[in-house]
Amino acid sequence: MPDTATSSTLVRGACPHDCPDTCALLTQVENGVAIKVSGNPAHTHTDGVLCAKVSKYTERTYHPERVLHPLRRTGPKGSGQFERITWDEALREIATRLGGIAQRNPQAILPYSYAGTMGLVQGEAMAARFFHQLGASLLDRTICASAGGAGLTHTLGGKLGMRVQFFAEAKLILIWGSNSIGSNLHFWRLAQEAKRRGAKLVCIDPRRSETAEKCHVHLALRPGTDAALALALMHELIQHDWLDHDYIERHTLGWPALRERALQWSPERAAEVCGLEAQQIRDLAHDYGQCLVRGEPAAIRLNYGMQRVHGGGNAARAVACLPALIGAWRHRAGGVLLSSSGAYPTRREALQRPDLLGNRRPRVLNMSTIGDILLHQGDASWGPKVEALVVYNSNPVAVAPESGAVVRGFAREDLFTVVLEHFLTDTADHADIVLPATTQLEHWDIHTAYGHTDVLLNRPAIAPLGETRSNTQIFRDLARAMGFDDPCFADSDETLCRTAFDGLIDFDVLLRDGFASLPLPDAPFAQGGFATPSGRCEFFSEALQRSWGDGLPDHVPNHEPAGSDARYPLAMISPPARNFLNSTFVNVKSLRDIEAEPVLEMHPTDAAARGLRDGQAVRVFNDRGSYHCVLRLNGRARTGVVNGLGIWWRKLGLNGTNVNELTSQKLTDLGGGPVFYDCLVEVSEVSAA
Ligand SMILES: Nc1nc2c(c(=O)[nH]1)N[C@H]1C(S)=C(S)[C@@H](COP(=O)(O)OP(=O)(O)OC[C@H]3O[C@@H](n4cnc5c(=O)[nH]c(N)nc54)[C@H](O)[C@@H]3O)O[C@H]1N2
Numbered sequence: 212m213p214d215t216a217t218s219s220t221l222v223r224g225a226c227p228h229d230c231p232d233t234c235a236l237l238t239q240v241e242n243g244v245a246i247k248v249s250g251n252p253a254h255t256h257t258d259g260v261l262c263a264k265v266s267k268y269t270e271r272t273y274h275p276e277r278v279l280h281p282l283r284r285t286g287p288k289g290s291g292q293f294e295r296i297t298w299d300e301a302l303r304e305i306a307t308r309l310g311g312i313a314q315r316n317p318q319a320i321l322p323y324s325y326a327g328t329m330g331l332v333q334g335e336a337m338a339a340r341f342f343h344q345l346g347a348s349l350l351d352r353t354i355c356a357s358a359g360g361a362g363l364t365h366t367l368g369g370k371l372g373m374r375v376q377f378f379a380e381a382k383l384i385l386i387w388g389s390n391s392i393g394s395n396l397h398f399w400r401l402a403q404e405a406k407r408r409g410a411k412l413v414c415i416d417p418r419r420s421e422t423a424e425k426c427h428v429h430l431a432l433r434p435g436t437d438a439a440l441a442l443a444l445m446h447e448l449i450q451h452d453w454l455d456h457d458y459i460e461r462h463t464l465g466w467p468a469l470r471e472r473a474l475q476w477s478p479e480r481a482a483e484v485c486g487l488e489a490q491q492i493r494d495l496a497h498d499y500g501q502c503l504v505r506g507e508p509a510a511i512r513l514n515y516g517m518q519r520v521h522g523g524g525n526a527a528r529a530v531a532c533l534p535a536l537i538g539a540w541r542h543r544a545g546g547v548l549l550s551s552s553g554a555y556p557t558r559r560e561a562l563q564r565p566d567l568l569g570n571r572r573p574r575v576l577n578m579s580t581i582g583d584i585l586l587h588q589g590d591a592s593w594g595p596k597v598e599a600l601v602v603y604n605s606n607p608v609a610v611a612p613e614s615g616a617v618v619r620g621f622a623r624e625d626l627f628t629v630v631l632e633h634f635l636t637d638t639a640d641h642a643d644i645v646l647p648a649t650t651q652l653e654h655w656d657i658h659t660a661y662g663h664t665d666v667l668l669n670r671p672a673i674a675p676l677g678e679t680r681s682n683t684q685i686f687r688d689l690a691r692a693m694g695f696d697d698p699c700f701a702d703s704d705e706t707l708c709r710t711a712f713d714g715l716i717d718f719d720v721l722l723r724d725g726f727a728s729l730p731l732p733d734a735p736f737a738q739g740g741f742a743t744p745s746g747r748c749e750f751f752s753e754a755l756q757r758s759w760g761d762g763l764p765d766h767v768p769n770h771e772p773a774g775s776d777a778r779y780p781l782a783m784i785s786p787p788a789r790n791f792l793n794s795t796f797v798n799v800k801s802l803r804d805i806e807a808e809p810v811l812e813m814h815p816t817d818a819a820a821r822g823l824r825d826g827q828a829v830r831v832f833n834d835r836g837s838y839h840c841v842l843r844l845n846g847r848a849r850t851g852v853v854n855g856l857g858i859w860w861r862k863l864g865l866n867g868t869n870v871n872e873l874t875s876q877k878l879t880d881l882g883g884g885p886v887f888y889d890c891l892v893e894v895s896e897v898s899a900a
């Protein structure tokens with residue numbers, strides 16, 4: 212509604228956060244100030260609704276602690292002591308340091324980034340061009356989704372699956388490793404609609420999450436046992452012949468072998484591994500099988516929570532096999548959805564320009580082991596020691612596993628660290644130079660999603676605050692300071708937005724509406740057509756047989772299985788706290804006030820065995836470290852499993868650590884992912900340290 216006294220506009224944008232929902236935003240701007248951010252009602256998936264976090268977006272953008280000008284370190288690393296410097300000084304100093312290192316060996320320079328913004332432009336466009344031109348080490352961006360992604364790709368052919376809107380028509384929905392109310396709110400609304408139309412909802416999660424308590428059935432299995440459950444479900448489908456033989460025959464590969472494997476997994480055997488009752492498994496198989504018998508659609512919303520364990524890739528693969536067995540893919544409301552990101556025909560190479568590497572082939576370093584990487588002295592086979600690190604869109608000191616090692620690495624006095632940030636995070640505190648970055652309200656970007664299949668355009672709503680610059684502008688400036696003269700370093704943000712889907716999506720529609728849908732079939736695999744090498748749903752994968760030594764999905768036990776170490780009898784998972792987004796928003800007071808303090812949830816029986824009380828400060832520990840938090844006996848934890856909600860800033864915690872003090876740098880079976888939820892601990896009173 213235009214205001215006559217002031218100038219008031221609504222600017223169309225996109226939520227930049229790492230969340231399946233990627234909402235369309237409307238920012239109300241008055242006299243150049245963003246007053247309020249709301250969901251765009253014209254965008255079907257957003258439907259005018261935002262989560263609590265992003266409703267606070269202006270509080271975050273205008274936060275008094277925003278970094279508004281470049282900073283140079285004056286105290287010890289990690290102290291957070293800085294002096295203000297000019298952009299010229301900052302750029303000159305960075306160009307000199309990086310230039311010097313690059314002359315000896317550019318692979319001693321490492322970029323480190325993840326999904327602080329999911330935008331294709333402020334994410335990996337100009338930054339990727341810069342590091343490609345430099346010939347820096349490449350980063351394998353594994354910290355979230357690579358195990359599940361690999362599992363899905365080896366089974367269905369990519370990060371592909373059901374179209375989210377059709378969940379509303381399903382008759383059975385398995386919400387598997389997902390706290391949808393907390394992390395995928397707009398999907399939850401579709402599940403609610405299905406429930407109103409008579410669907411049964413089943414949640415498979417070790418934690419009695421906000422979502423689990425609202426489903427009809429909750430299977431609180433032990434962390435890292437999902438493949439055993441999936442194989443036992445197959446066992447029951449086979450025993451009762453709840454199988455779509457025609458679909459299996461025509462559209463799958465390796466059924467006789469998978470059948471034989473599944474027949475080894477009786478519900479009793481799986482129940483033992485999963486910590487469930489065999490009858491619970493039989494009942495679930497019955498519900499799933501009955502969908503075939505009645506010709507009703509059965510849908511699975513898989514999320515990344517279940518793949519942060521040693522066997523995460525195999526587990527995602529085992530679950531992804533289920534829909535083909537009952538021919539669920541025949542229905543548009545049947546199948547599985549883990550991620551839809553593979554549906555986008557993004558012009559990634561045009562954005563990121565890997566050709567700028569020429570014939571150089573830099574090494575690839577796995578971001579999930581950043582602690583070990585920074586502590587490596589370098590050798591002939593591994594390559595040079597990392598001498599410079601440039602961090603953007605990420606807070607590794609808080610989010611990467613085994614913080615003890617990560618902090619020791621970041622504390623190296625001989626490491627030159629540049630951090631592009633909005634705030635002085637735990638990571639920025641370790642920087643030599645901090646560069647102030649714009650937020651989503653201040654820059655252009657274009658977005659894909661992993662929980663729906665629309666493209667969204669984000670226009671800047673306000674001018675950059677203080678001396679902040681967008682990531683793209685910073686890398687353009689650094690390119691100039693380094694003397695890179697390829698014309699691609701002059702591309703504007705709007706040009707980059709146009710490049711992302713050039714010739715594929717009408718940019719004028721994006722400019723007009725703020726979003727556009729991909730033209731996709733309703734039911735992706737109704738007639739087969741999987742994107743695998745065989746074109747079938749690959750129960751058996753030739754590629755995995757070669758690389759992993761087993762072409763069939765199997766239960767791969769945790770690196771740290773329950774009961775394997777008497778000193779650490781509790782399995783710990785660390786799923787997100789609802790009002791934080793990874794470590795983002797922890798410094799936004801209104802949201803931190805809701806979460807109140809770092810929490811560990813425990814079952815009353817486990818607490819009684821240790822003489823621990825609700826509300827007490829406890830020490831959670833293992834050989835890797837020790838983390839203080841507040842104990843909650845709130846009915847959400849199962850026996851033998853504790854839930855350490857993530858991801859607090861270390862410096863805002865009780866003893867200067869967070870839950871990643873305890874997690875390990877071991878990796879998943881497939882995809883080289885981290886194993887945050889495969890972690891044994893013990894808990895005691897704080898005073899018992
Ligand atoms: N509010 C909020 N939303 C978020 C995030 C956030 O931090 N906060 N994170 C975002 C990100 S980065 C991502 S990747 C996505 C997905 O983010 P995820 O981290 O997958 O988020 P959740 O949906 O909470 O799923 C985790 C669920 O898996 C359960 N879980 C843990 N271990 C196991 C297991 O072994 N098996 C099974 N079956 N379940 C297990 C946890 O108890 C939890 O309820 O969500 C995004 N959305």
Ligand SMILES: Nc1nc2c(c(=O)[nH]1)N[C@H]1C(S)=C(S)[C@@H](COP(=O)(O)OP(=O)(O)OC[C@H]3O[C@@H](n4cnc5c(=O)[nH]c(N)nc54)[C@H](O)[C@@H]3O)O[C@H]1N2
Pocket residue numbers: 229324325326327328333354355356515603604605606607609610611631632633634636648649650651682785786787792793794795857858870871874887
């Ligand atoms: N124990 C445990 N650890 C986990 C997880 C868990 O479940 N348990 N989850 C893991 C998962 S799924 C993920 S995805 C990772 C997430 O790890 P990260 O991607 O590092 O996520 P955040 O902690 O949200 O940090 C993002 C940072 O980017 C900054 N940022 C945002 N936008 C911009 C921008 O435009 N420019 C610049 N320069 N900076 C920007 C934000 O201020 C923020 O500090 O954490 C992982 N760590």
Ligand SMILES: [Mo]
Pocket residue numbers: 229354355356515
């Ligand atoms: Mo993630």
